[in-house]
Amino acid sequence: MSNVSPPSHAANAPKFTENKYLVTLVFVTSLFMFWGIAITMGDVLNKHFQHVLSLTKFQSAFVQFAIFGAYAVMGIPAGLFMKRFGYKNGVLLGLSLFAGGSFLFVPAAAAASFPFFGLALFILGCGLSTLETVAHPFVASLGDQRTSDQRINFAQAFNALGAIIGPTIGSYFLLRNNVEGSTDLTSVKVLYIAIGAVIACIAIGFSFVKVPALTDPHGSTSADSVNEDNKSGKKLFEHRHFKWAVAAQFFNVAAQGGTWAFFINYGHEKMGFTDAVAANYMGLFMGLMLAGRFVGTFLMRVIAPHSLLAIFAAGNIVMCLIVAQSWGWPSFIALLMLNFFFSIMFPTIFSLGLKNLGSHTQQASSFISMGVCGGAFFPFLMGAVADYDVATAYYLPIICYAVIFMFGYKFYKVR
Secondary structure, three states: OOOOOOOOHHHHOOOOOOHHHHHHHHHHHHHHHHHHHHHHHHHHHHHHHHHHOOOOHHHHOHHHHHHHHHHHHHHHHHHHHHHHHHHHHHHHHHHHHHHHHHHOHHHHHHHOOHHHHHHHHHHHHHHHHHHHHHHHHHHHOOOOHHHHHHHHHHHHHHHHHHHHHHHHHHHHHHHOOOOOOOOOOHHHHHHHHHHHHHHHHHHHHHHOOOOOOOOOOOOOOOOOOOOOOOOOOOOHHHOHHHHHHHHHHHHHHHHHHHHHHOHHHHHHHHHOOOHHHHHHHHHHHHHHHHHHHHHHHHHOOOOOHHHHHHHHHHHHHHHHHHHOOOOOHHHHHHHHHHHHHHOOHHHHHHHHHOOOOHHHHHHHHHHHHHHHHHHHHHHHHHHHHHOOOOOHHHHOHHHHHHHHHHHHHHHOOOO
16 A cells, blocks of 8 residues: 555645745735725815816716726727836836826916816826736736736735725815815825825836746746637637626726715715715725725635626625615615625636736736726716716616626636
8 A cells, every 4th residue: 555645635726926926926016005095096086176176076077087098098008018018117107107197286286277187187097007907917927827816806905905095095185174165276286296206216116126037827828828828819809708808897997986986975965974074984985895805815715706706796786776775874884885895896807807818918908907998987977967866876887787797697708
């Protein structure tokens, strides 16, 4: 009888990452937090500009249009830049645009011009688009592709942390001392000078980081690759799961953009909170997204990512129905829970969409990032309805979650 035991499943399980990638993974993961801060700060700006620039909800939705519209413009160029110059230079480009857009808030505030703010937000959004396009495949390449879902969801958990910090900082600097009828934009100027300086320092620091040589598992065509294109001659748009991922991401960020943009309005108009208190609840709102990311990452050990995506999408359809009824605290709790169920959607759609694309992966990342432009258009629709009743506007995201449900339930499958 042999005394040699067969190798255990645990011994053969793929690692989360390797030691040589740890420094790079920490640095790239931190980027997820910084763009989380920037995007949620836009939701506070939305409400602040309604006051200081006398905008309607429909008009203030141009804040989201400028940020998320940049994704439609910058997605493909960012992907091409990444393919030509590599992940590290792609990150440095994104950080440079991020910092540059932040510094443009200074002349925009001096001119008290909403179109000028729109330009600054657009350039900042180009930086965020570049970082998202680069960071997702970058994180995916820092280890075995079989654990790429876990790595991306882990990194996105820090994006959720940034989403908590963003409205907290925004509430403190922009809404805490908001005086009715005030047109003072000094706080906006000071805040974005600080943001630009921090991001510039991060860019300088990352320029000194030595990134190990990467063998991108998404682009591998070796015999044992788990991400080899099923048919090497297939074009990118012949992969059905990829096309559905682009559509699902478009509707996912559309729902996110509208839900986040009018969260403070809902708290003020339906719950009677001050703007500052409503913004503080937005911190809890984002905290539930962080909790959802960690819970979702754990559940993916026992539930397939696509199944969990479908379950969470169904949960948000129910939450939207409750929010729209204006039932006081039950509806407000349902509004908070939207972010818990939203938590895993962005990274999971991204990861499922990149499966089995072989050499098309970097180009696919650009298109999935461009799907984020859904957040540029949907807030206008919700804003137009919210000008009459903000609760009724929350019926609209149900359409988005129905598309996401179908992707997770059926159309995620690789062919």
